[in-house]
Amino acid sequence: MKSKLEKKLNGALVSFSFILLALLVGIVFVVAIALIEEVPEVPEDVEEITYPIKYKEEIEEASDEFGVPKEAICAVIYAESRFNANAKSAVGARGLMQIMPSTFKDIQKALGTDYSDDDLYDPKVNIRAGTYYLSYLYKLLGDWELVHAAYNAGIGNVWSWLDDDRYSKDGKLTDIPFSETKNYVKKVALAKEKYKELYFSK
Numbered sequence: 001m002k003s004k005l006e007k008k009l010n011g012a013l014v015s016f017s018f019i020l021l022a023l024l025v026g027i028v029f030v031v032a033i034a035l036i037e038e039v040p041e042v043p044e045d046v047e048e049i050t051y052p053i054k055y056k057e058e059i060e061e062a063s064d065e066f067g068v069p070k071e072a073i074c075a076v077i078y079a080e081s082r083f084n085a086n087a088k089s090a091v092g093a094r095g096l097m098q099i100m101p102s103t104f105k106d107i108q109k110a111l112g113t114d115y116s117d118d119d120l121y122d123p124k125v126n127i128r129a130g131t132y133y134l135s136y137l138y139k140l141l142g143d144w145e146l147v148h149a150a151y152n153a154g155i156g157n158v159w160s161w162l163d164d165d166r167y168s169k170d171g172k173l174t175d176i177p178f179s180e181t182k183n184y185v186k187k188v189a190l191a192k193e194k195y196k197e198l199y200f201s202k
């Protein structure tokens with residue numbers, strides 16, 4: 001049997017444990033309140049954070065020059081680089097619209113320019129070149145979904161899909177066999193809607 005002393009010690013330990021637990025709960029509560037008060041307010045238009053825009057003047061100039069909808073340019077930039085002018089892919093695509101140097105050479109022949117590959121990091125140069133390329137693809141394909149698929153996977157692949165009954169019907173693409181390109185086209189289509197709604201419908 002436990003002695004009276006042992007019982008008193010056990011009772012004291014239990015009481016101390018409850019006091020300590022209460023103190024810890026109180027400290028956690030105070031810290032939590034302080035953290036909540038320091039959290040910045042969420043901006044009213046969260047979508048403008050999700051779909052930001054930069055270089056609007058350059059986008060509008062390129063849109064006017066080549067007849068490409070502004071929201072289409074923004075959507076491609078969003079999907080390709082999230083408006084990071086210094087972006088570079090593992091395969092060497094550069095700048096806002098992730099243009100390959102080899103493609104840039106062909107674009108420059110059409111535009112009569114003579115930039116270096118590093119000039120693709122210049123937003124004005126990149127946006128103008130990428131927008132021209134979008135207009136070129138649209139003249140060939142006549143459909144923006146096909147244009148965006150070609151921008152991602154190459155026009156050769158799009159031509160082959162259009163000639164394949166497994167992926168097309170009556171000249172329309174019914175399926176995209178590349179999962180990356182399929183997701184890319186969906187992402188661009190959604191971004192186009194958002195950019196038009198947020199920045200170009202007023």
